[in-house]
Amino acid sequence: MAVTLLAQRPSAGVPRLSMTGVTKSFGGVHAIRQAEFHLMPGEVHALVGENGAGKSTLIKIASGAESFDTGQILIDGSPVTIRSAADALALRVATVYQEAQLFGQLTVAENTFLGRELTRGHRVDWAAQNEQVGRALATVGLSDEFATRKVEELSAAQQQQVSIAKALVGDARILILDEPSAILTDSEIENLFVAIRNLTAQGVSVIYISHRLDELFQIADVVTIMRDGVTLGTFDVGELSVGQIAEAMVGGEFAAAAGRQARGAAEVVLSMRELTSRRFHDVSLDLRSGEVVVLYGLVGSGVAEIAAAAYGQAPVLSGTMRLRGQPYRPTSPAQAKAQGVSMLPANRKREGLFSFQSIAFNICVGSLRLLKRLGVFTDAARERGVAASMIKTLAVKTPDAARSVSTLSGGNAQKVVLARQLVTLPDVLVLAEPTQGVDIGAKEEIHKIVDQLCERGAAVLIATSDLGEAMRIADRLIVIRNGTNFAQFAHGVGQAEVLAAASGELTREQERELARQEAI
Amino acid sequence: MSNLTAPPTGQKRSLAADWAARDWKRLLLTNRTVMLVALLVIVVGGFSLLSAAGLLKADYNADYLSAALINLVPLTMLALAQTLVIVSGGGGIDLSVGSIVSLAGMIFGFTYGLWGWPLVPCIIATVLFGACCGLVNGVLVAYLGYPPLIVTLATYYAMWSISLVINGQKPISTKPVQELYALSKAVELPLIGQYLPLVPLGVFIFLIPTLLVVWLIMAKTTYGRRLFAIGTNDVAAAWAGISLPRTRAAAYIGSGAISGLVAVVTVCQFASARPDAGVSGNGMALPAVTVAVLGGVAITGGIGRVAGVGLAALLVVWLNAGILIAIEGNGGTQFQLFALGVILVGSALLNGFTNRRYAGGG
Amino acid sequence: MSATTLTARRRERVLPPAVTGQELILIGVIALLWVLLALANPGFLAPYSIQNMLWRLAPVGIMAIGMTIIIVTAGIDISIAAILMVCSVTIAKLIAENGWNFWLAVGVSLVIGAALGAINGVLISYGRVPAIIITFGTANLFQFLGLRIFNSKTVNGLPAERGILGPGEGGRFLGLPIAFIIMVVLVAFAWYYLRHFPGGRHFYAIGDDERAAALAGVNVRRRIFLAYLVTGLLVGLAAAITIAGGTSTLDQNVGKGQELVTIAATVIGGTSIMGGRGSVLGAVLGALLVQTVSSGVTQLGWPSQLSNLFVGLFIVVAVGADLIRERRRKAKL
16 A cells, blocks of 8 residues: 655745754664655644654654754754753743653752752742742643642653643743653643643743644644654644554554464453553453564554553452463462463563573572472573573574573574573463563564464563554454554454554544453 | 662672683672782781781781681671561661670570589570560561561560660679670691681581571571562562561571670670670671671672671771781771771672673673 | 732641651650659659750751651661770860860761761762671771770769760750750751751652652752761760769760660651661650660669660560551552
8 A cells, every 4th residue: 555645735835843854873774864854833733654754863863862863953944953951941932841851859940949049148049930930830731830830749641741731931932742641541642732822822942742643633733644654744733644644653564474374263261351440441361372463553542551551560450360161360469470470560670670680590480499409499401401592592683591691692592581481381471571672583583483382372461562563473453542452463464454443544433342352 | 868779789790701801800899709808918918017017916817817716606696687687678678686685695694503403404595585676676577568677676675675674784793694604615637627726616616606507507508598588579479479577587687686695795705694795895787787698698688698698797807806916005996996997888889880890780 | 819818828737747646646745745744753764854855856956957857868877886985085175185165076976977977978878888787887887986995994084074965954945954955946947947947848858769869950969969068067076975974984874775766766756777768756755665665664673774764665566557647648649
């Protein structure tokens, strides 16, 4: 299916921000090539693209967090140099990242002015600070009373609003919002939109990055689509549909078909019924032995939490899980592992790696029970043996299992963490973002390992926000949206269709109807 | 700026590789055992030379060094106790060891000196009592989430107070207790002993068993693996199915048990169960922490080896022994403080430096 | 809403409450203890008894100001007892053996305290080594220094009463010990500075998230250096009050254990050892609680060593209350 490139919108007047011919490469690989991005005064300009398409590199360049190789940045028509976050701020370009960098113990007003306090006779001028922050807070839809509240008392959504207000107090004329809606609920998103409209009414230009395509139609004026480091063009949102944007993002390729046949059905190993926690609700699915089920959802959709619930790492409020027909409700990873469920955590560095321990330690640390000798000792010979065989099986590139795991590349480190889950072959293997931050070669190899596991009868549940991966590896693909299963697809479905489902082409009524039907 | 300081990473290159590359500086800086052995050679060699030149008040010879080992026993044991706790991570430290030594020593005094229990049950009871004190620390830290520094400060106070009050501030030095001094005397080793100086008995009955047990626990048991796992990355340990509270609490219990055994050692050495045994002078926690850090234990957890701690203790003891006979009057003990301070600050700065210098490359 | 009403409301409440819950509870506990102690022993509330207790509160309270600032930046200083020793013996020697004027000696003490604090500050802020390790080490070094100054002898022949800073008649103003009044003034100033000056607020930001504070433009190293320097200075002053206590002999045990007493007072006062939270008002209340308990224990005729047991328990309870509050807050979000 070819992408129909729509006519680019006519650009009238001088753009507030122009990035022309911007190229940036990391170690010989182009992150972005000849990117063109023009932001007009007072507009909300959406920036969309798959993971790795170059969106974040582009905005990091604009906000001074990243340098670039060639190209030019113009503000109001004149060339500018942005080499640091301070440069960007001086040019009144403010960025609000997903994770707010705020001080929990300080008040909202203090956070806003930290390092640049307003003073009167050497002491902080609270009244003036609160006054200014209060005004900014009103713009983003928070009452001015929040100025004197400690940040730790605020919800994640409120903290994000505070971050935006903080940017406004700096008199930003260009505001970059990096996936602001990922962690927000629907009503919170509504508040955010109101805030954004208030800003544009005052002439602020907003760059809005989001994975949720349905949002764009509510908030954005224009959209720039990126794919593989290239800006495909800027379009009026009104002229596009979610499907068309999704198609442009994935490039219309039909990447999924290559590979294997969908595997035949076998017995159900793990089932969930109306499973509900604080981050997801009414999730139902069946996982059979020898198949790969992928939970695909955008960041913040709840996929990672659903996977973690199967491993006893996310508290379940209601609903049931069954493992091989028996009731199953693990409250700790140890319990899950004892019953044959193993999980590769999503955040390799934080949740996976023991960074200054050896590779062998990292592989064997999850199976110490197995390596016991005389009740308390570690069988060192078996430990070495297990490590050596896992290194061989998973083709971890290292000369020596006794080396520190921190000597490995991302892909090999990921294989080591994966190896930990495979020392005893689990009945159910849960993988969260198995190939995030992993090079292409290792990604292929990890996918092959998953295939092999399935052939040996394991049931694999993968939670991912990488669409390409989901397409390639899934026997069945369950799209998670707003914290519940929303649609199900079989192997071989079109990418754009999946993306559209995940990012919201359908209306709420259709959603509900579908969700009811799809509840397996 | 504590949270900017990453713990030392594992050697990126092997010992053999550094050796082959003749990268002496790197070898010395990144391999703590090599560095400590080198320092030990310098200290012993230096004082021997001074001794040969007649610059010392007494001979710095094998007999003197051997006699100094009497101080090695409690110091090493308590440093191993700190090692367990510090390696367990989460800001681990045990300030209460001195108080546990005092209080457990009083328990030992009661059971052995006053109630006339047989020796072995008394020792077992004392060690168990120490373990119970450790359990209090462990539960507060691991299960209730208290900061270790604060918990052990509080229990330091509480147990110090109890040990003073429990017998009205009076030491217990009845006849059986006094006779225990025999356990502190120096003995000749069997077979080859005639060629060697006499060695304090405590080295064999207390120190070496403790070293062996702690080494076995840390290097050879599955518990040791779990301990290093939670110390290195407690979040990842939880994901790997390791019970964080249980593993961490056990480290404090171990520290308490070792302190209990040290209580027996000090009662033997003083021939008296003194209520202030563990808190007099500079207390016992500070030198123990110093030796652990010098021995390469990372204060951030997850790194530490028994061999390094043992060598560090030996270095400190022999250095102190040398200082004692090198300085006129009773200034020796003062210069020991100086040496301890310089060593601690120096090794901490060195840890920081090697992290920055050698952790990045590889 | 009009701008004027907004401003009016903001003036009412510019910051979170000036007195925290922990501090109110402490005041309540102290008041309760005083009542109970007074009932058990009417002599407890005699002017002399109170004056004596307030005078003895002063050095700990003054050191607790510095310790609070340090702990707020997520640091710690184990070496203050050793600094106190060095400063005390310096003053004692200068006046008893060299015949110096007391105030001149105090000036030297302040300079020495600040210098030793600065050594800590430099090592911690520029050496990038955990504060606990560095101050453990410098505690040894400073102690060595102090013992060298003692030169293995006690300092004898100190004049019995050193007037203004002492606990006696000459050291009172309106019936209150002047040392205590100095402490109150310093606490008030520190309280105001930490609350209302950018520099004060930066200590809290550093303790909360050092990296983020640096990114926001806070001069982190300079702030941390200053915290230790000021603490050293305050310890120098505490030493002056200690010397003014009126004993004729100063022995080498001076200052022993004061680091733990000060940390205990600070922590009981609600300052979080993890940094980012705490107040000097709480620290002084914590110190007063510790002082009340130790006076109370002696006045009740209990063994004085028992007071340490209570201090230990108070630490556990105070920190525990904080942990519970923290957990509740997290559960609510």
